[in-house]
Amino acid sequence: MAPYPSVFKDETKLDISYVPYKLPHRDRELRLLMEFFGFLLRVPDKMTQRIIITGDVGTGKTVLSQRFGANVIREANRQGINLRYIHVNCREYRGSLFLIVHHVVSIFHPNFPRRGYSAEELLNILLQILDDQKTHIILTLDEFESLVERENSEAVYKLTRLQEIRLNKPQRISLICILRNLKVIEKLDASTRSTLQSNIIHLKRYLKQQLVDILNNRVLVAFKHLTVPEDTVSLTAELAFSENGNARFGIELLWRAGKYADAENSGMVTPECVRKAASSIYAVTRKSDLASLRIHEKMFLLGIARFFEQCEKAYASLTETEQAYAVVCEEFDVQPHSHTQLWKYLRTLSALGIVKTEVSGTGSRGRSTIISLPRVSAYELEKELSLLLQKEKP
Ligand SMILES: Nc1ncnc2c1ncn2[C@@H]1O[C@H](COP(=O)(O)OP(=O)(O)OP(=O)(O)O)[C@@H](O)[C@H]1O
Ligand SMILES: [Mg+2]
Numbered sequence: 001m002a003p004y005p006s007v008f009k010d011e012t013k014l015d016i017s018y019v020p021y022k023l024p025h026r027d028r029e030l031r032l033l034m035e036f037f038g039f040l041l042r043v044p045d046k047m048t049q050r051i052i053i054t055g056d057v058g059t060g061k062t063v064l065s066q067r068f069g070a071n072v073i074r075e076a077n078r079q080g081i082n083l084r085y086i087h088v089n090c091r092e093y094r095g096s097l098f099l100i101v102h103h104v105v106s107i108f109h110p111n112f113p114r115r116g117y118s119a120e121e122l123l124n125i126l127l128q129i130l131d132d133q134k135t136h137i138i139l140t141l142d143e144f145e146s147l148v149e150r151e152n153s154e155a156v157y158k159l160t161r162l163q164e165i166r167l168n169k170p171q172r173i174s175l176i177c178i179l180r181n182l183k184v185i186e187k188l189d190a191s192t193r194s195t196l197q198s199n200i201i202h203l204k205r206y207l208k209q210q211l212v213d214i215l216n217n218r219v220l221v222a223f224k225h226l227t228v229p230e231d232t233v234s235l236t237a238e239l240a241f242s243e244n245g246n247a248r249f250g251i252e253l254l255w256r257a258g259k260y261a262d263a264e265n266s267g268m269v270t271p272e273c274v275r276k277a278a279s280s281i282y283a284v285t286r287k288s289d290l291a292s293l294r295i296h297e298k299m300f301l302l303g304i305a306r307f308f309e310q311c312e313k314a315y316a317s318l319t320e321t322e323q324a325y326a327v328v329c330e331e332f333d334v335q336p337h338s339h340t341q342l343w344k345y346l347r348t349l350s351a352l353g354i355v356k357t358e359v360s361g362t363g364s365r366g367r368s369t370i371i372s373l374p375r376v377s378a379y380e381l382e383k384e385l386s387l388l389l390q391k392e393k394p
Helices: 027-036 061-078 097-108 119-133 145-150 153-160 162-166 182-187 190-196 208-222 230-242 247-263 271-281 287-291 295-311 318-332 339-351 378-392
Strands: 050-055 083-089 136-142 173-179 200-203 356-359 369-372
Touching: 027 061, 027 200, 050 061, 050 190, 061 083, 061 136, 061 173, 083 097, 097 119, 097 136, 097 145, 097 153, 119 153, 119 162, 119 173, 145 153, 145 182, 153 162, 153 190, 173 182, 182 190, 208 230, 208 247, 230 247, 230 271, 247 271, 271 295, 271 378, 287 378, 295 318, 295 339, 295 378, 318 339, 318 369, 339 356
Parallel strands: 050 173, 050 200, 083 136, 136 173
Antiparallel strands: 356 369
């Protein structure tokens, strides 16, 4: 059999450094940033801005800010305004104001000496350079927490009040501070806090459907046409949703799932590839959990695993799993347990986090339960359960 070509069209689109043109479900925030900084395109000398962006892991703080930066610079260039967007991850500079400002200075003067200046002097040098070049900057301090943790209030205060001490001179530096939780800045003194807290953009955790939209956009640019079915995206979004709506988790999972698809030469990123990728990220289903299940719970789960192994779907109906279980019972030559009992088993399996159950909307056939195997590969599960059941065979 000839091997399938890779499912990927362009893997770099799944890279953490890739900044997409469109950010689904962040249009409002992007517009808000544009409004906050609108003056830079009209009267750049007259004022500066300070913005805080907060939100949990993977809610798009970094990418939102970078997209905004690229957009505003494009606009400034069009209008002939000297504006630069500089994005610094404070953690990479160990939260040191000195190292951060040194980095910014060396963007303008590569090889600027590291010794002989204090952080404050460097800040003044930076302002001088910007004056000389008649340039304005939007400085984004990403992972701002690490700066607050390392430096005292005074350092942060200096950074945020740079302009006040430069009366009658053109304004030069606007700030975007990115942090996960506002609590971190509570340890700063009141005046520093008040200079920071005026404009806060909070990014809410993504909902499942929003993650589906984000992932679908990535699928279009990163994967070849028709290699990623809808179910795969839905399952990935579901997993990212249970990881607190973390889009990064979803994108990484998709990439890993693609790797599994290529390794298996299947030409298609199936839900099973996603489950394999997820179980490679965490081995959530501990073998001891499986071993402790009762024999019919194991057989029911074996039925579910086989169902998913055979059908390349992400979701199963209760009836489908019951039928699969009945086949297992036949094989083991035992009488199947009742529907009510299976319900109980399903609850146990779901409490252990091995299966996930959800009640689907009210269709023509009324509400129904749908079952998925979110984190574990059906193949691995079937292998392990068959082994356990062999030992226990009545
Ligand atoms: N609305 C969106 N549209 C497209 N991609 C998105 C969107 N939101 C987040 N992403 C992608 O999800 C990943 C995580 O986003 P990002 O790095 O911006 O999160 P973050 O909020 O900065 O997380 P952390 O707190 O861990 O730094 C990135 O790959 C980013 O491109
Ligand atoms: Mg970030």
